[in-house]
Structure formats: C-alpha cells, structure tokens
Amino acid sequence: MSPSRAQQRPRRPQPVSITGRPSDGRVQVMPTDQPPEGATSPDAKPRLSFAVPAARGKAPRHLADLDLAGRKAACKDSGLPSFRADQLSRHYFTHFTRDSADMTDLPAAQREQLCAELLPELITPVRALRADGGRTIKHLWELHDGVRVESVLMRYKERTTLCVSSQAGCGMACPFCATGQMGLTRNLSTGEIVEQVRHAARASAAGELTGGPARLSNVVFMGMGEPMVNYKNVVGALHRLIEPAPEGFGLSARGITVSTVGLVPLIRRLAGEGLPVTLAVSLHAPDDELRDELIPVNSKWKVGELLDAAHDYFLATGRRVSIEYALIKDMNDHAWRAQLLADELNRRDTGWAHVNPIPLNPTPGSIWTCSEVAVQDMFVNTLRRAGITTTVRDTRGSDIDGACGQLATEVLNQERAKTT
Numbered sequence: 001m002s003p004s005r006a007q008q009r010p011r012r013p014q015p016v017s018i019t020g021r022p023s024d025g026r027v028q029v030m031p032t033d034q035p036p037e038g039a040t041s042p043d044a045k046p047r048l049s050f051a052v053p054a055a056r057g058k059a060p061r062h063l064a065d066l067d068l069a070g071r072k073a074a075c076k077d078s079g080l081p082s083f084r085a086d087q088l089s090r091h092y093f094t095h096f097t098r099d100s101a102d103m104t105d106l107p108a109a110q111r112e113q114l115c116a117e118l119l120p121e122l123i124t125p126v127r128a129l130r131a132d133g134g135r136t137i138k139h140l141w142e143l144h145d146g147v148r149v150e151s152v153l154m155r156y157k158e159r160t161t162l163c164v165s166s167q168a169g170c171g172m173a174c175p176f177c178a179t180g181q182m183g184l185t186r187n188l189s190t191g192e193i194v195e196q197v198r199h200a201a202r203a204s205a206a207g208e209l210t211g212g213p214a215r216l217s218n219v220v221f222m223g224m225g226e227p228m229v230n231y232k233n234v235v236g237a238l239h240r241l242i243e244p245a246p247e248g249f250g251l252s253a254r255g256i257t258v259s260t261v262g263l264v265p266l267i268r269r270l271a272g273e274g275l276p277v278t279l280a281v282s283l284h285a286p287d288d289e290l291r292d293e294l295i296p297v298n299s300k301w302k303v304g305e306l307l308d309a310a311h312d313y314f315l316a317t318g319r320r321v322s323i324e325y326a327l328i329k330d331m332n333d334h335a336w337r338a339q340l341l342a343d344e345l346n347r348r349d350t351g352w353a354h355v356n357p358i359p360l361n362p363t364p365g366s367i368w369t370c371s372e373v374a375v376q377d378m379f380v381n382t383l384r385r386a387g388i389t390t391t392v393r394d395t396r397g398s399d400i401d402g403a404c405g406q407l408a409t410e411v412l413n414q415e416r417a418k419t420t
C-alpha cells in the first residue's frame, strides 16, 4: 500500500495550477508527469477494475477457511469424531503447526488423514530476505496455482507486526505502486491469508527475528491487494485472527489494521461486522483534483465521502482511524494541503483520526521521491498545530524492496532473464 521505488526517469515539474487552491509558490508535480511505476511502456496505463478474474482452480479446502462448526462437520463427513476438529485447531492456532508428527495426542492413524484433509500446504516460500539487522523478514510465497504474494514480518521494541497480502496483484491501478501495474490475478482464500499469519507466528515464536523469541502481536492488511475487494475472505481471516483458540489465534482486535484506498460502501459494511479492528485510509491527498490522479478509485468515491465513512467507522467501533499519507516531493507535500487535511478532519470531529505521514525513499529523477526534510517538518507541524495527532511512519525494509509488489516483480524479472 505504499509507493514503491521508481525507476529513474526525467521529471517535468509544473507550476502550481490546481484550480481554486492557494499557491504557496511551490512547484506542483502531478502523477501523470511520468509513466506509472513499473510500467512496461511509456504510454501504459493500468485501468481501475473491480472485476475479480475467475481463479484457475480453487485453493484446496483448509481448516482456516471454516469456523469450528464447519471443521467439526468436515471431520464427521470423513468418519472421524468431531472433537478431533478441536484438537487439530489447537495445534494449528496455538502451536502454529500443520505437521502431523507434532500431534502426538491424536491417534497415529487419524493424524495423517486429518492433516491431509484439513491442513494442506497452501503457501510455499520462494524467497526470504532479511533487513534491519534481522528484525525484518520479507517473504515471497507461491500459492497452489503458481501465483505469488508477499508478506513482511517486522519486530519493533513493543510489538511484532506482520504485513499480509489479501490479493495476488491488485485492480486499483495506483500509479505509484508496482502491484497496481500487475492488475488483479485473483483473491486469496481465507486459508491463504491465515497461513501467512501462521508462518509468521511460528517464525516469531521460534526466534527467527533478531532478538530472540517474540509473540506476533499485530497484523496489518497493507501488502498486495485492496482488502475490501476481497471482503468475504478478509472478514473470514479477521475472525480467525481475533477469536480465541480453538476458533482462532486470539490476537487482540486492537492490533489488527485493515487498510483501504477508499471503497466507501465496504468501509460502512465493515463497521457493522462487530470486529473492532483499526481502519487505515490510504488518503495521500486531501483534495479531489490531485487524488483523482493519485488514487484512481477516487473517481468513484470522493475525499469527502471517504472521510465521512471513515468518521462513521470511528463512531461505530470506537477505534481511531489511521490516515496514511505518503509524502511525495512537490506532489502532495504543500503546506496548504496539510492545512486542508487538518480542516477536513477537524470539521467532522476532534480526536477521531491519527495521521501517519510516510517518508518515501529518495529517488533522484523520479516524481515518486521523498519530500525535503524541512518540507516534511512543515507538513507535520502544520497538522500538529491544528490539533491532529501525527506520527511519521518508520519505513521498514526499505533496503529489501520494501514496498508492496516490488519483490514479486524483481523475482519474476530475474526468472524471466534466466529463461531467456
């Protein structure tokens, strides 16, 4: 969900020309000033699409696709006692294992059958890259049909966080995002999302991150894909993450964040699910003129509608909304935009939203490059002076193609190069 490192291309700065907005004498760079990130030709333009292509074969049924009643029914259908579902679920959600050899409390003859029927291998590692002194691990996974997705595990002082993918590719076509240029391949099943979490929980507990064993505490849906387009399977995964064993992992809903570029009806639907997870809105611009170009879905739901829905989400769940704002040099980092953002938030309420400015990597020659330090400080101070709580995001894994879609694209390019 964050802008990726762009290839070096000439930049064509333009004078400030956004209609009806105050000029602070700064250049206005627009997203259309160069081809989208990862574009294969200069005139390539991915198109916004809500269509989900038909999957090439369904992912095998997995325990995590089912609630406990469904797992019991599946055991019964296979001629096994239904309480085995409970035991198997505890192994999976508490000990993070799908290996029948670990399940010594189950009769040997039934172990293999149970694991084969309810715990098939859904994701296999293709590559793992470590960064930040071993406190960050980025995984590229292959799914049953050969499609690939990424997840990133990050250890902080107070928490360990996994960023998961909810789709292979994405149909939202954001011009700064490598995943957006791939288009949408397919939705991930609930089991495929939960398996990313199970692997991370096991790796954390086994001490694979620098600093020794840790408990996975946070999960953010900020990897490949727009979670709201895969609504049903994402909500299924949220249930598995939050509900205590044997239903699920028993993570605190407070530690789970669902990020969206702004599918307003589905934000409203999520507010009614009774799952008090944090909503993160990838806003990146407070004015429709710029956001229409930066986030194509803004052509359907404008900034005002999006912030209304986000505020209603706060009212329904009591969870403060995160506003994600990637600071892009001369594109969206003007003082008047910081003030407009503050005004738009304060107009609805106080204390309901928290802004996270995200510094980009420096990329000379690209329009997708970081703001100058003084400009970033001005942006943050303008928000804070207006009473908006603001935390500049830590950018983890920036030395390992940290932004979504980059590792998958990189590996694909390497493999193509090998075969030619």
Ligand code: SF4
Pocket (backbone or CB within 6 Å): 001, 002, 170, 171, 172, 173, 174, 177, 178, 179, 180, 181, 223, 224, 225, 226, 261, 404
């Ligand atoms: S919504 Fe899709 S295209 Fe846009 S930033 Fe997120 S993954 Fe990339």
